Amino acid sequence: MAIKGLLERFKKGLARTAQLFNIRAWFGRKVDQSFLDDLEARLIQADVGVVATGRIIDRVREAYADKTADENLVAFVKDELKSLLEDPNPGVLAVAAKKPSVYLIAGVNGSGKTTSIAKLAQRLKDQGQSIVLGACDTFRAAAADQLEIWARRAGCEIVRGASRADPASVAHDACQRALARGIDVLIVDTAGRLHTQTHLMRELEKIKSVIQRLIPGAPHEVLLVLDGINGQNAIRQAEVFTKSIGCTGVVLTKLDGTAKGGVVVAVRQTMKLPIKFIGVGEALDDLQPFDADTFVESLFA
Numbered sequence: 253m254a255i256k257g258l259l260e261r262f263k264k265g266l267a268r269t270a271q272l273f274n275i276r277a278w279f280g281r282k283v284d285q286s287f288l289d290d291l292e293a294r295l296i297q298a299d300v301g302v303v304a305t306g307r308i309i310d311r312v313r314e315a316y317a318d319k320t321a322d323e324n325l326v327a328f329v330k331d332e333l334k335s336l337l338e339d340p341n342p343g344v345l346a347v348a349a350k351k352p353s354v355y356l357i358a359g360v361n362g363s364g365k366t367t368s369i370a371k372l373a374q375r376l377k378d379q380g381q382s383i384v385l386g387a388c389d390t391f392r393a394a395a396a397d398q399l400e401i402w403a404r405r406a407g408c409e410i411v412r413g414a415s416r417a418d419p420a421s422v423a424h425d426a427c428q429r430a431l432a433r434g435i436d437v438l439i440v441d442t443a444g445r446l447h448t449q450t451h452l453m454r455e456l457e458k459i460k461s462v463i464q465r466l467i468p469g470a471p472h473e474v475l476l477v478l479d480g481i482n483g484q485n486a487i488r489q490a491e492v493f494t495k496s497i498g499c500t501g502v503v504l505t506k507l508d509g510t511a512k513g514g515v516v517v518a519v520r521q522t523m524k525l526p527i528k529f530i531g532v533g534e535a536l537d538d539l540q541p542f543d544a545d546t547f548v549e550s551l552f553a
């Protein structure tokens with residue numbers, strides 16, 4: 253997609269956060285304590301997090317004390333945000349040297365895993381890749397049906413087990429299928445679970461170890477799906493999931509439904525995990541590869 257089109261989509265999805273970041277209205281104001289307090293309040297409201305907000309405020313104070321807010325100040329704040337989001341490999345998923353690449357998807361209930369998988373499958377399919385989806389959420393009968401509907405829409409295969417089947421056995425079958433058919437990408441859906449449910453975290457570890465055993469080097473990405481509306485609780489989830497299954501990246505969803513898009517910064521800062529994609533709506537093309545420049549520009553557009 254052309255850069256301009258991408259920016260438009262981002263802007264639409266992040267419109268609520270962008271309202272908070274509209275500091276152009278303050279042009280001409282003196283950068284004094286009351287200005288800094290206002291800026292700080294907006295950053296906190298947008299869920300940028302205390303640490304990152306503190307850093308931005310300190311830097312603005314150093315550079316702009318007693319000057320007048322203008323376009324340069326906006327550029328300065330943008331650069332600060334971009335540097336907090338820096339990622340050498342934005343929005344890129346690791347690819348296996350030998351097929352298939354396996355992406356394991358996890359997260360708490362309702363965070364947007366299955367929808368994000370559908371969007372990701374569509375994306376990879378559009379790039380000419382063959383896809384198998386592994387429906388390892390056998391906890392709810394409707395879960396595999398939901399994935400199957402998406403699979404049909406995106407035109408990819410799905411491997412599912414009986415209701416209440418061991419999710420690791422479904423992962424096993426999905427790996428076998430992907431290997432046997434020479435598929436490019438296997439995406440594994442898992443049931444939502446709270447990071448506090450130890451037995452369910454063990455189940456996730458078992459799914460991962462089955463994948464590792466069948467496909468050396470896999471999973472090539474372990475993506476944690478976080479609900480952007482959840483804000484700071486996401487950080488705790490990320491810690492526990494990472495400890496359990498070694499997350500390699502984050503998909504941050506529902507950024508269209510909240511004015512707290514700044515959580516992208518907090519997540520990146522606190523967890524040291526790259527944000528791979530962001531979800532900005534419920535349609536199939538509402539998953540965007542995360543790029544700090546485009547993201548920050550859209551907040552100020």
Ligand SMILES: Nc1nc2c(ncn2[C@@H]2O[C@H](COP(=O)(O)OP(=O)(O)OP(=O)(O)O)[C@@H](O)[C@H]2O)c(=O)[nH]1
Binds near residue numbers: 361445505532534
């Ligand atoms: N607005 C918006 N809604 C989203 C986004 N991503 C997911 N959703 C919605 O969030 C709800 C839950 O999405 P699912 O994909 O079923 O979530 P899940 O993590 O698979 O849920 P469980 O399997 O029950 O744990 C659905 O109504 C989705 O349409 C997004 O980026 N924006």
Ligand SMILES: [Mg+2]
Binds near residue numbers: 395441443444
């Ligand atoms: Mg699901």
